[in-house]
Amino acid sequence: MSSNLLLAVYLLPTLVGLFIVSPFGGNLKSSLAERFPSLETARGQLLSGIQLISLAGFAVSTQTLWISSKISEGGSFCSSTSTFSCDDLLGNNKLNVDPVLGLSWGLIGMAVFALLLFIVFVLKQDHNHPLAERMISMGVLTTGIGILVVGLLVSYEIQEEKICLYCTTAHIANVAALVGFFRLRKLHEDSSEWNK
Amino acid sequence: MGKKEYKDSIHQGDNIETNTVNDPEAIIDAYERGKSASKGKKSDIKSSSKKESKATSKQNRSSRNKNSPYGNSQNVTKSNKSPVGSALIKVMSLFFIGIMIIAFTANPISVGTSEGQRAPDIEGKFYNGSGWSEFDFGSYFNTSWQEGDVSGQWVVIEFMDTDCPYCQTSAEEYGQFANTFSVNNPEWNGAHVNFLASATELSIQGHDSDRAEIEKFRSDYSHSFPYIDDIDQDNMEEWGIPGTPNYFLIQPDGIIAWSSSEHTDEKVSDAIVRLVPRESA
Numbered sequence: 375m376s377s378n379l380l381l382a383v384y385l386l387p388t389l390v391g392l393f394i395v396s397p398f399g400g401n402l403k404s405s406l407a408e409r410f411p412s413l414e415t416a417r418g419q420l421l422s423g424i425q426l427i428s429l430a431g432f433a434v435s436t437q438t439l440w441i442s443s444k445i446s447e448g449g450s451f452c453s454s455t456s457t458f459s460c461d462d463l464l465g466n467n468k469l470n471v472d473p474v475l476g477l478s479w480g481l482i483g484m485a486v487f488a489l490l491l492f493i494v495f496v497l498k499q500d501h502n503h504p505l506a507e508r509m510i511s512m513g514v515l516t517t518g519i520g521i522l523v524v525g526l527l528v529s530y531e532i533q534e535e536k537i538c539l540y541c542t543t544a545h546i547a548n549v550a551a552l553v554g555f556f557r558l559r560k561l562h563e564d565s566s567e568w569n570k
Numbered sequence: 571m572g573k574k575e576y577k578d579s580i581h582q583g584d585n586i587e588t589n590t591v592n593d594p595e596a597i598i599d600a601y602e603r604g605k606s607a608s609k610g611k612k613s614d615i616k617s618s619s620k621k622e623s624k625a626t627s628k629q630n631r632s633s634r635n636k637n638s639p640y641g642n643s644q645n646v647t648k649s650n651k652s653p654v655g656s657a658l659i660k661v662m663s664l665f666f667i668g669i670m671i672i673a674f675t676a677n678p679i680s681v682g683t684s685e686g687q688r689a690p691d692i693e694g695k696f697y698n699g700s701g702w703s704e705f706d707f708g709s710y711f712n713t714s715w716q717e718g719d720v721s722g723q724w725v726v727i728e729f730m731d732t733d734c735p736y737c738q739t740s741a742e743e744y745g746q747f748a749n750t751f752s753v754n755n756p757e758w759n760g761a762h763v764n765f766l767a768s769a770t771e772l773s774i775q776g777h778d779s780d781r782a783e784i785e786k787f788r789s790d791y792s793h794s795f796p797y798i799d800d801i802d803q804d805n806m807e808e809w810g811i812p813g814t815p816n817y818f819l820i821q822p823d824g825i826i827a828w829s830s831s832e833h834t835d836e837k838v839s840d841a842i843v844r845l846v847p848r849e850s851a
Contacts, residue, residue, distance in 0.1 A: 432664065432668065436668040436671065439672055440671070440672050442678075443672060443677075443678035444676050444678075446678045446679045446680070446681075446688065447677055447678065447679055448679075448715075448823050448824070467681045467690075484665060484668055484669075491657075491660070491661050492660075492661040495653070495656070495657030495660050495661065496657040499656060500653040503654070505654075
């Protein structure tokens with residue numbers, strides 16, 4: 375599978391998810407609600423969007439961890455002399471781990487998106503769960519901190535003058551999830567809308 | 571009835587009439603009352619009579635039955651299913667699958683100075699006899715090298731200090747090894763071995779090094795291989811070198827094949843003969 379096609383597999387669901395959680399996502403109601411009943415309500419729409427984003431984010435994080443593992447073996451995946459190169463970033467032993475615990479950024483991404491999925495699964499099953507408000511806040515906080523991490527990783531890309539498209543997809547997923555959780559928190563404040 | 575009415579959750583079963591003990595509805599009713607009691611809703615139970623409670627319960631059940639294709643027992647089971655537990659199982663399964671895919675398809679090699687690990691980078695300027703220029707350690711390696719391939723070039727690196735007496739003693743011999751294990755030596759039929767020296771300044775009184783001293787040392791011992799400036803000890807710290815001299819034999823793919831600190835009784839030349847592939851082998 376070509377790397378561009380593989381990238382599209384991760385990027386497309388992320389962008390669709392971003393569209394669903396965005397204020398423009400309401401336009402989908404009429405066209406898709408019949409096919410996907412969960413999109414009928416604003417809550418269902420936001421949760422479905424975040425679920426799609428988190429799944430794509432989890433998958434692309436797994437892919438980046440796999441790539442950095444393969445590069446350490448001596449493999450080469452998307453190395454090129456052009457600006458787009460993940461080998462130079464994911465294969466850089468100083469940049470591909472967090473500076474505090476030394477954990478791979480891919481593994482951290484997997485854990486974060488798994489946490490977001492957990493929140494979505496709980497809220498989908500019981501939207502009035504006693505911990506619903508706390509979980510939504512946790513989602514906002516996690517993705518908010520994620521923005522700082524994205525900033526750090528983008529600074530690495532600028533420093534190395536390279537762009538890793540897999541990493542960028544994961545960054546977009548984080549931003550999209552933040553939008554989703556932010557709107558979900560707003561919705562939760564309005565109990566009549568939340569309980570529709 | 572004249573029978574004692576139990577209010578706690580444990581004894582709710584005793585509230586069932588003897589003639590209704592085989593009635594599933596009565597059992598579920600007792601279960602639900604027990605559940606309410608355990609949640610601290612004792613006051614509600616006290617205020618309602620047994621008959622009222624049974625009637626309400628029956629009504630609820632019948633209305634639920636109308637809405638659900640499943641029976642009572644299935645409804646009870648469904649309401650008890652924790653969304654947190656269920657979500658946790660789903661997410662843990664997903665995470666486990668992701669990790670297993672990586673574990674089965676990749677064999678990551680960590681960076682370090684033990685045998686079998688990928689050699690850390692060496693940074694700094696190097697002297698090759700004509701001047702000092704930026705050293706590129708990665709240019710010595712080919713990550714696609716296959717074990718046994720004689721065409722790949724091996725690397726021996728010595729961490730040394732020009733003021734270290736042990737390094738001075740071994741310098742002549744090290745120079746000879748560089749000439750012996752070279753493709754320019756017709757008697758050596760093995761892969762070419764590149765020799766390198768990383769010159770540091772140990773934090774010992776009287777050890778004062780500079781680039782001029784490194785150049786002189788190289789010239790005095792007639793070495794032709796590059797000397798890397800590590801006077802600031804950056805590379806020594808990165809490699810975790812406890813003292814000098816310290817030798818490493820590195821495969822053409824950048825993996826450490828031998829280190830003198832793990833084989834104190836073996837000379838670097840013996841390690842080369844033992845590990846580097848040869849044409850006739």
